[in-house]
Amino acid sequence: MVKFTCRLVTFICIVSGISLSAQEKKQFPNVSAVLQNIVPNTKTDSWILVHKSYGKDNIVKQSTVKEYESQSSGFNIGIADEDAFYYIVDFSTGKPEYITGLTALRKFVGKVDNIYDAAVFAAAEGYIIDEEFRDLAANYYQDKSNYYLDLGKLTSTECPYQKKHFTLTIPKSGETILNTKDNGSYIELYNKKCTNNPRLLKLEKKEEPKDEPKKSKPTRRK
Structure with missing residues (x-):
């Protein structure tokens, strides 16, 4: 019984290890x-x-x-x-x-034959491999059925210039994106022309210095 239990535990550990290894993130x-x-x-x-x-x-x-x-x-x-x-x-x-x-x-x-094909499918929908921010927008992992891609997307070229990162689920041998998870923005840039620049708004709200009280003129004695 003890030997059986030990073998069962070992088997579970091996299976768990394989599962964790399959889901380990790799960079493009x-x-x-x-x-x-x-x-x-x-x-x-x-x-x-x-x-x-x-x-x-x-x-x-x-x-x-x-x-x-x-x-x-x-x-x-x-x-x-x-x-x-x-x-x-x-x-x-x-x-x-x-x-x-x-x-x-x-x-x-x-159709999707490998992770590189999956990246092409994502690119056709506007997502990008952002090599400057690999941890956020240029990596992937997989399981038995799907590829999971962490990619970036340019969401605004106006004020502010903005990029977000997403996790996409693409089935192996599939032809579509099953799920899209928005992970938020990782770049948000304002320039001097941006009227909604938070820094400019703070400067505008800054109180102007108060005028000093006017000194009264000395009265002359007649």
């Missing part, structure tokens, strides 16, 4: 590595991933050597940079097809 690698590891829905290895920066094409992943035309626009699943973006050249139909938007990228992925 950089955006380039995420895009290199997506699994296309077309079951083809004939595609090229290009990172264009300051007008120059840099081939990040190339499974086929074919000619293609450089693109003037593209997508990003991280912090957007006006001078840099990614695009994909897909040769699955025999001729080059260019993927320059997040909606097209999601269609290229098709």
Whole structure:
């Protein structure tokens, strides 16, 4: 009986350890590595991933050597940079097809085959991998059924500039986001032009110095 109890306790500990290990948070690698590891829905290895920066094409992943035309626009699943973006050249139909938007990228992925595909699904809904704040907005964990992604989202470009972080639940081999949890803002920036800047409001409310009492003129004796 004692041996059975010990074995049962050991089994429970092992199962618990596996469960905890499965739910351990891991940080996303950089955006380039995420895009290199997506699994296309077309079951083809004939595609090229290009990172264009300051007008120059840099081939990040190339499974086929074919000619293609450089693109003037593209997508990003991280912090957007006006001078840099990614695009994909897909040769699955025999001729080059260019993927320059997040909606097209999601269609290229098709369904969620791994955590990197899940990140693409989230990006198509406006969420980002924020490499500057990995603990808050660039990590994930998983269980038997779902991926759980902690990602950021730009919620305001006006006053104040604001980013929030969310936890998204995306099913494995699924094609949708099951649940979204708002974890609050982690960046909130005001500039001098913001009329709702708390600092400016405090300065306006600050009491103005009171005028000193006027001194009475001395009376002259006649």
